[in-house]
Amino acid sequence: MSVTIQIPSALRAFTERKSEIAVEAKTVGEAITALTNLYPDIRPHLFEEEGKLRSFINVYVAGKNVRNAGGVEAAIPDGETLTLVPAIAGGAPLGVRL
Amino acid sequence: MSLIPENRLAELSGDDVKRYSRHLILPEVGWEGQQRLKAAKVLIVGTGGLGAPLALYLAAAGVGTLGLVDFDTVEASNLQRQIIHSTRDIDRPKVASARDRIRGINPDIKVITHNTRLSSANALEILRNYDVVADGTDNFPTRYLVNDACVLLGIPTVYGSIYQFEGQASVFYAKKGPCYRCLYPAPPPPGLVPSCGEGGVLGVLPGIIGCIQANEVIKLIVDADEHEGRSLIGRLLLFDAWQLKFRELALDKEPACPICGEQPTIHDLVDYEEFCGLKREEAEVPVKAISARDLKARLDAGDRIQLIDVREPHERAIFQFEGAKAIPFGQLIRRKEEFNPEIDAVFICKIGQRSIYAIRALRDAGYTGRMFNLKDGSNAWARDVDPSLPQY
Numbered sequence: 001m002s003v004t005i006q007i008p009s010a011l012r013a014f015t016e017r018k019s020e021i022a023v024e025a026k027t028v029g030e031a032i033t034a035l036t037n038l039y040p041d042i043r044p045h046l047f048e049e050e051g052k053l054r055s056f057i058n059v060y061v062a063g064k065n066v067r068n069a070g071g072v073e074a075a076i077p078d079g080e081t082l083t084l085v086p087a088i089a090g091g092a093p094l095g096v097r098l
Numbered sequence: 099m100s101l102i103p104e105n106r107l108a109e110l111s112g113d114d115v116k117r118y119s120r121h122l123i124l125p126e127v128g129w130e131g132q133q134r135l136k137a138a139k140v141l142i143v144g145t146g147g148l149g150a151p152l153a154l155y156l157a158a159a160g161v162g163t164l165g166l167v168d169f170d171t172v173e174a175s176n177l178q179r180q181i182i183h184s185t186r187d188i189d190r191p192k193v194a195s196a197r198d199r200i201r202g203i204n205p206d207i208k209v210i211t212h213n214t215r216l217s218s219a220n221a222l223e224i225l226r227n228y229d230v231v232a233d234g235t236d237n238f239p240t241r242y243l244v245n246d247a248c249v250l251l252g253i254p255t256v257y258g259s260i261y262q263f264e265g266q267a268s269v270f271y272a273k274k275g276p277c278y279r280c281l282y283p284a285p286p287p288p289g290l291v292p293s294c295g296e297g298g299v300l301g302v303l304p305g306i307i308g309c310i311q312a313n314e315v316i317k318l319i320v321d322a323d324e325h326e327g328r329s330l331i332g333r334l335l336l337f338d339a340w341q342l343k344f345r346e347l348a349l350d351k352e353p354a355c356p357i358c359g360e361q362p363t364i365h366d367l368v369d370y371e372e373f374c375g376l377k378r379e380e381a382e383v384p385v386k387a388i389s390a391r392d393l394k395a396r397l398d399a400g401d402r403i404q405l406i407d408v409r410e411p412h413e414r415a416i417f418q419f420e421g422a423k424a425i426p427f428g429q430l431i432r433r434k435e436e437f438n439p440e441i442d443a444v445f446i447c448k449i450g451q452r453s454i455y456a457i458r459a460l461r462d463a464g465y466t467g468r469m470f471n472l473k474d475g476s477n478a479w480a481r482d483v484d485p486s487l488p489q490y
Contacts, residue, residue, distance in 0.1 A: 089261075
């Protein structure tokens with residue numbers, strides 16, 4: 001089943017600047033694994049070392065956050081879009097604070 | 099209950115009626131809405147890309163008191179997007195430059211400048227005097243600080259955030275919906291996400307997001323939710339300027355949120371640099387640095403050095419670092435076998451920040467060779483060694 005993953009600006013450095021990637025997957029976990037297989041450099045940005053999704057990335061399917069709705073097990077309907085929503089701060093180099 | 103209660107409504111003068119007539123004839127704003135705007139006190143944290151349109155539009159709209167917090171001075175590279183500052187303001191404190199511009203637009207506005215870093219020591223003291231806080235900060239520690247202070251004080255935060263082509267906006271108001279911690283319980287570790295200073299930002303983007311924030315500030319003050327309007331409470335707006343796409347995502351209040359959830363564990367401000375991993379970073383083994391002039395001297399002396407340029411391809415198009423091997427930041431770990439640990443390696447980026455993270459990441463990945471950071475990056479090389487090359 002085809003799923004479109006929307007890649008935010010902050011992660012496009014790892015996907016050859018592509019903003020959308022189509023993968024075959026039935027669940028959130030399968031979709032993100034397929035993405036990391038295509039672009040291995042993105043993996044540490046999505047998963048912690050123990051394989052848990054990072055807490056500063058939210059995963060939305062059909063406009064809903066999956067964090068409390070199945071997480072990586074959540075099903076993705078065919079043709080649906082998965083949106084990665086990372087925390088972004090903008091501005092100055094990290095460590096320089098207002 | 100309205101943010102500005104009945105007993106605070108401000109009198110409107112004859113001049114006010116002329117100036118704000120386009121608001122007064124909108125039934126949803128009207129006389130009372132303008133009275134609320136005049137009585138309102140709004141704090142804008144940061145007078146940069148987001149703070150600029152926020153301050154300009156809120157001043158024009160007649161928000162009676164505007165507080166501005168920033169410790170920074172205006173630099174030439176700010177002017178591409180921070181439209182409240184002018185060329186002649188370079189090197190002036192941003193709050194002073196912004197105050198002058200606000201007075202030009204609307205001399206009736208009371209402007210309170212806080213030319214300081216917002217910190218755990220002063221945030222509650224400053225924020226408690228305001229009805230709404232607009233968050234135009236540029237870093238994670240201050241975002242969590244503003245969020246927590248607003249939750250503890252019961253004030254809404256109008257949130258905006260930008261990176262490259264993408265912006266986010268929402269209204270965090272713990273009394274009525276989620277807070278920033280409900281959305282992001284923890285920040286990214288330093289170094290994982292490059293900053294706008296290194297990653298860049300489209301100049302118009304903060305203008306658009308800042309205007310959306312200004313719109314939400316005004317709606318909170320005139321109580322739009324009571325007049326058939328809908329605030330961004332419980333909604334996250336995503337904007338992609340390059341695809342020109344707006345998306346809206348639902349934001350739920352997190353019952354386990356440590357500050358606004360059912361059993362809060364945070365009752366006071368904390369150390370936000372520690373929370374964001376910046377203290378850990380200070381405690382790490384320092385990264386050795388080499389200046390551009392020293393590097394040039396070593397290269398001229400014929401030292402064997404591996405130069406590794408971790409910049410992205412489009413940055414290398416601005417200038418090629420002669421003799422350097424190009425490995426973008428994101429590919430370093432995977433390609434670490436391409437380095438020779440017997441030979442000193444010098445890592446190069448734009449300003450000497452990503453290169454530090456590159457060295458730390460390689461060290462963590464088990465690389466044993468000697469590594470140096472080119473201090474202040476390719477910009478220092480252009481400044482001190484080869485002025486024919488551009489600083490960008």
